[in-house]
Amino acid sequence: MSALNFSHIGVTVPDLEKAVEFYSKAFGLYVLMEPTxxxxxxxxxGQMCDDVFGEGWGSFRIAHLSMGDGIGIELFEFPNTIEEERPFEYWRRGLFHFCVQDDNLEERVKTIEELGGKQRMKQVRKYYPGDKPYRMVYMEDPFGNVFELYSHSYELTYSAGAYA
Structure with missing residues (x-):
């Protein structure tokens, strides 16, 4: 079987309008579907949601945004979404971050912070200090969802003999 292409990621947030504003401005995404x-x-x-969420899910709000390469971010707001501070339990089963790429990583960090996001790491880190310009940093959106920024593609970063 051949390798698949990535389509989208779904993120649950407590304030859909604020999330659409953050992701469209912080990542330069364009809105495919306004909050609905x-x-x-x-x-x-409705039937698809029954299959995913089970009977009696009621309603939710959703917006669809797209990256420059066509990869989507689907934002969800459920009536019972709790706006809470949660510990960063990276060791727990499940998705703990997603990653986007920007060669102007340091400027992107500033933009994200201006829009209410935060940098999780003390500084932007280099993968191959003194050898290659590949950089990365972990961030959070205003709701505490963790994501990573890479300066170069995933393939370039890891095909070079990762961490050698």
Whole structure:
């Protein structure tokens, strides 16, 4: 089987409008679908949600955004989404971050912080100090969702004999 292409990632947030503003400005995403309410009904999307969430899920709000390469970020706001500070439990099962790429990483960090995000690391780190310009940093959106920024592609970063 051939390698798949990445399509999108879904992120749950407590404030959909604030999230659309943050992700569109912080990442330069364009909005494909403005915040929209999805209701439990007999439509195709309603039936799909029954399969995913189980019976009685009620409703939620959703927005679709797209990266420059066509990869999507799907933002969800559920009526019972709790805005809470949670510990960063990276060792727990499941997704703990996603990564986006910007060769002007340091400027992107500033933009993200101006929009309410925060840098998790003390500084931007170099993968191959003195050898290659590959840099990375972990960040958070205003809701505490963790993401990473790379200066170069995943393939370039790791095909060079990672950490050698």
């Amino acid at each position: 309410e999805v209701l439990h009904d007999d439509s195709a999307i």
